[in-house]
Amino acid sequence: MTNLQERGHLLTEQVNPNSLNLDQLNSLELVELFNSEDQKAVEAVVAAKIQLAQAIERTAERLHQGGRLFYVGAGTSGRLGVLDAAECPPTFCTPPELVQGIIAGGAGALVRSSEDLEDRAEDGEAAIAQRHITQLDVVVGITAGGTTPFVHGALNAARQRGAITIFIACVPEAQVSFDADIDIRLLTGPEILAGSTRLKAGTATKLTLNILSTGVMVKLGKVYGNRMVDVAVTNQKLRDRALGILQDLTGLSREAAGFLLEHSGKWVKLALLMHWTGLTKDEGDRLLSEHKGNLRTAVESYKNNKQT
Template identity: 45%
Template sequence: MTSHVEPDTSQLLAQLATLSTEAYRPELSKIDELPTLDIARLMNAEDATVTQAVLSQLPDIAAAVDGTAERMNRGGRLVYAGAGTAGRLGVLDASECPPTFNTDPSQVVGLIAGGPSAMVTAVEGAEDSPALARQDLDDLRLNEHDVVVGISASGRTPYAIEAVRHARARGALTVGLSCNAGSALAAAADHGIEVVVGPEVLTGSTRLKAGTAQKLVLNMISTITMIKLGKTYGNLMVDLRASNEKLRARSHRIVALATSAPDTAVDTALAENDGEVKNAILSLLASVDAETAERLLEDAHGHLRRALEAAATSTSALPSQQGTVAP
């Protein structure tokens, strides 16, 4: 095993001094003496600047999303890799994809330095280990169809940087998401996204503005990718997994919104299509049975609009069978 050489304290201090996310704000040196409402107002005003920082990176975010959707359309996976707060945000985004978009848990994966226990407890030295990043990716049998997003507020976390480097060497598409300009992480990736949010209210506490910025970008990467993969119909989550009563009620509402069908028809369509929202909508709008809806969706690779177009083409001689206009 290759030994890991720790940088000396002076070197680390020098590095931190160059990072905007670590900068000290002397004007806030008495924040602990302010009334609670004033501190809340101050934090709220700081948070309001994050969306503008994200705005400046939209072209780079869009390019990364297009690349991600193209790889995933070929059967690839989206893998997030980070340490600490950044890693937790990646795991959070990945864990929300199955219930929201009915993805297989293996399609969107969140890796955090130190493993699952690092979600709640700091694992000493994990973020500084390039070898750990390589091992975590090798365990996934990474290939050229996959996408790896390294996440690090500072842009210098060894685990995230090595994840991107290792993934790129394996032919995977890579994205480096950081909150400092000119970061090593962005430089190592095919697509560098640097959302520069500036110094935090609490010096170096990058779970604040930097964390918010990273969450916003990850929301975009996963959500827009899923839209492009046909996981939505308009702005409706037609591929959600109804695993509880709330989601079953939401499934009913989505089918009703998409079709304007009465409740009884919605219930029947969902029952006949085993609770699959997308299939139920297609059955109602195209006036087809569950078996036909399933076949049309398979032929359309899960894209509801394409399936509806195919159904309309095959029944063009019978316009009365067409459903309501798509949203």
């Protein structure tokens, strides 16, 4: 592990030669420079695709077995983890405890800088203990510079409890090594504003978490085709989305789709199954449960049983 005094040598702390005259650029030149540099965030995620795919597979396996997914970070990294976790319930109708974000400093750190709290490894260890992490869980440590003690403490504690650990950092392993089950390096290079990892590093991290959580939910059967059939119908926008999905996939009128949605208990996945099979709400619910919520396999099973 890199000594704290050596952080200035980390890739994320180095000076970007392309932005040495940053304070002399006009607004258009600033935008063009950001556009150019931001491409490196996408390229960094592409370079980590094998490790990211492994993370999706192993996380989905654990969640299938009843485990949970935790993101751990401080500052920008912590906020990104909390954001991704918070988006899962409305998008995939998951219980809040399935995907959780842990940030150094707690909820207050989401709106106010608390970066000094990242230096306490024991706080990371305590966060893992408080959530009763087990061998079924997956803990993702997010630290742009790779050295955050809070994250290291959390991952080490999680590993001792048998959880799968995933390390996400924006520095090469040669600069900061860490013993995790899956090691994802997002090498975005020096920031336009030296050391400000909320920029490219933050962008690459957000892209990575988007892929990880969505990929896991696809594996868990939360998606049919490219539709969020487990969307939580909790406001008018989401109701409109649910009705749109039903209309697109069934050809029903908006009124008929609305009736079907209400009859299914506002569950798009169940509404589709009921429409395609003629099953009652209770029958469809049982069939989905038998197939762990996977709509496609439930429909195929029904058709196969009808043919035999």
